[in-house]
Amino acid sequence: MLDFKEELKKFKKSTEFDDIQDELANIDITDMNDVVFKILKELGNK
Amino acid sequence: MELSERKNIRISNAFFNLALEYAEQNNLYYSAILLKKSILFDKKNIDSRNLLGLIYYTEGEIVDALIQWVVSNNIVKNNNLATYFIDCVQNDPNYNQLKDSIKYYNAAIDDINQERNDLAMMHLNKAIELNPQYVKALTLLALLQLQIKENIKAGSNLYLAQKIDNGNFVINKLMNYALKVTNKKEIRDKKLSNLYSKKKIEEDDAIIPNKYIKISTSQKIIFSLIGVFVGFLCYHKIVLPMIRISYESNSTSQIITYADRLNDLNKEINDLTKEKNELQNNYDYVNTRLQNYEEQNKNFTFRFETLNSVISLFDQGQIAEAARLYISIENKEQITDETLVALLNAARSRIEGLGSEKLTNLGTDSWNANNKDQAISYYTLSLNLDPDNPETMFLLARLYQSLNRIEEANSLFDKVIAEHPDSNYARRSKEARGY
Numbered sequence: 127m128l129d130f131k132e133e134l135k136k137f138k139k140s141t142e143f144d145d146i147q148d149e150l151a152n153i154d155i156t157d158m159n160d161v162v163f164k165i166l167k168e169l170g171n172k
Numbered sequence: 173m174e175l176s177e178r179k180n181i182r183i184s185n186a187f188f189n190l191a192l193e194y195a196e197q198n199n200l201y202y203s204a205i206l207l208k209k210s211i212l213f214d215k216k217n218i219d220s221r222n223l224l225g226l227i228y229y230t231e232g233e234i235v236d237a238l239i240q241w242v243v244s245n246n247i248v249k250n251n252n253l254a255t256y257f258i259d260c261v262q263n264d265p266n267y268n269q270l271k272d273s274i275k276y277y278n279a280a281i282d283d284i285n286q287e288r289n290d291l292a293m294m295h296l297n298k299a300i301e302l303n304p305q306y307v308k309a310l311t312l313l314a315l316l317q318l319q320i321k322e323n324i325k326a327g328s329n330l331y332l333a334q335k336i337d338n339g340n341f342v343i344n345k346l347m348n349y350a351l352k353v354t355n356k357k358e359i360r361d362k363k364l365s366n367l368y369s370k371k372k373i374e375e376d377d378a379i380i381p382n383k384y385i386k387i388s389t390s391q392k393i394i395f396s397l398i399g400v401f402v403g404f405l406c407y408h409k410i411v412l413p414m415i416r417i418s419y420e421s422n423s424t425s426q427i428i429t430y431a432d433r434l435n436d437l438n439k440e441i442n443d444l445t446k447e448k449n450e451l452q453n454n455y456d457y458v459n460t461r462l463q464n465y466e467e468q469n470k471n472f473t474f475r476f477e478t479l480n481s482v483i484s485l486f487d488q489g490q491i492a493e494a495a496r497l498y499i500s501i502e503n504k505e506q507i508t509d510e511t512l513v514a515l516l517n518a519a520r521s522r523i524e525g526l527g528s529e530k531l532t533n534l535g536t537d538s539w540n541a542n543n544k545d546q547a548i549s550y551y552t553l554s555l556n557l558d559p560d561n562p563e564t565m566f567l568l569a570r571l572y573q574s575l576n577r578i579e580e581a582n583s584l585f586d587k588v589i590a591e592h593p594d595s596n597y598a599r600r601s602k603e604a605r606g607y
Contacts, residue, residue, distance in 0.1 A: 128349050130319045136342065137312050139278045141235040143271050149239055157215035158180045 184214035191223065199339030200227045200307075218244045222253050231337060232306030234261065234270045266303075273303035280312065289316055300329075307333050311343050318346060323354045472509060475501060479515035486522040491530045495553050498523045528558035532567065539571060547571055562592040566601055573604060 141149055187210035194203035204227050210220035225240035238261060241254035249255075261267065276299035283292035296313040299306055310333040317326035327350040333343045387395070478501055485494035498519055507516055535550030551568035555561065569584035585601040592598050 128318065128346075130315065133315055133342070133346075134284055134312075137281060137284075137308065137315075139281050140233055140274045140308065141239070142274050142278060143235055146235050146238060149235070150242060153239065153243060155215045155243060157211065158183075158213045159177050159215075162176045162180075 180213040181217075184210040184212075184217045184220065186210075187213065188217060188220045188223070191220070194339065195223060195227065197339075198335075198337065200231060200337040201339040201341065203227055203339070216247050218248050218252060218254065221247075222257065225254065225257060229257070229261070230305065232270070232273065232303045232308065235274065237261070269302040273299040273306055273309070276302065277306065277309045277312075280309070284312075284316075289319070292316060304332070305336055307336050307340070307343070311340070311346065314343075314346055314350070318350060318353070321353075323350050326350050327354065472512065475507065475512050476515065479512065479519045482519040483515070483522060486519075486527065491527060491534065492550065492553060494519075495523055495527050495531060495557055498527070499553075499556050524557055528554040528561060528564065531557065532561070532564045535564075535571075536567060539567075544571060544575060560591065562588050562595050562597040566597040566604075569601065570604060 187206045191203040191206035191210060194200075194206065204224060207220045207224040207227070210217055211224065214220075221240045221244040225237040225244065227237075228234075228240065229237035238258065241257045244254035245252055245258065261270075264270065276295045280292040280295035280299065283289070283295060293313060293316050296309050296316070299309040300313065303309070310329045314326040314329040314333070317323070317329065327347070330343055330347040330350060333340070334347060337343065478497055482494045482498045482501075485491075485497060501516075504516060504520075507513055531550050531554035535547045535554065538544070538547035538550055548568065548571060551564055551571065554564045555568065558564065565584050565588050569581045569588070572578075572581035572584065582605060585605045588595070588601040589598045589605075
């Protein structure tokens, strides 16, 4: 049996055109290189 | 370039290659997951971003696609496919429709949160109409349709969604459910596509139109008139007789019903009249009996009281009054009541026995007192009681003679002579008469 209410909850809104500027401003483009770089920097500081 | 950085690039590329394979197999869901991982290891992997954008665009998520391409463009401005993709989207004649489809989809999400599923389905239908490749809208609509048991429609939408992205586990899960509830689990692959796909006209298909016959206006009028005439004929010959027969049969059966009813009512009236007459007769009989009884009762009472009065008056010495009262009793011989008979006998013995003698004596006393009218009254009363008394007849005759009422006197004298010829009073009557 399908739990329709649970399945419906999984669907979220799509990004609209009006929000594109906000999305671009808040987008997180951190990748593993940045993480490693950050760790190395912290280790370097120590 | 550091070792870690090179390693991350290699990992990112590996993810990209895998994602590309999945994308070529139309498994956009897993392809997107892998591309995100690829970008995670190397944000500058513009191929991954561009492909991810392309996947988003294919699935109808236009804004997400543009974001990826814009970021890609910002990372590498020259010789970047992202620029081309952005131009394509912005120059797409359906650009506004694609934008609106997202709005309708989001409106449907709001409707679902407010439990207005019917409205949500309308918005989703609109979103799909504007963007037939909007996978999330197709999937959500299918889910709502499965909820209200429109399984075939849900299956159709899921099939369309699967054609775009066959790796989406949500779509696959819903499709399996739809197949299960429509009891067509055994249908797979080609049969499944036959079940849910709509027939498309290919280029080689030749469409042969039906033969078209052109009719002129005059022909149309003639055909119309013929149709009206035929209809009128059918009505007159078939329908009307049937109606008439039905009406007549109804009328006849109604008449029979009414006649029967009338007959029953008449019979009832006769019975009631007979009963009424019987009751009337009974009433009359009883009434007559009652009247008779009352009459008898009245007579009885009168006679009872009268006889009692006679006896009482006689015993008190009022002989004349008793005698008059006794005489007033009519039809003495018809008295049969025992009580009344006893009283009558008592009264009779007094009045008829001694009464007339006493009255005669009273008459004589009145004559001696020169009260001749009174005497006549007493003598007459006495004769009423005892009409055959010669003495009383003689004395009354003599009284009449003294009053010069000769005819009355002579009548009485003659009666004494005729009825009592051997009596002394007969001789005396002859002498008084002048024989």
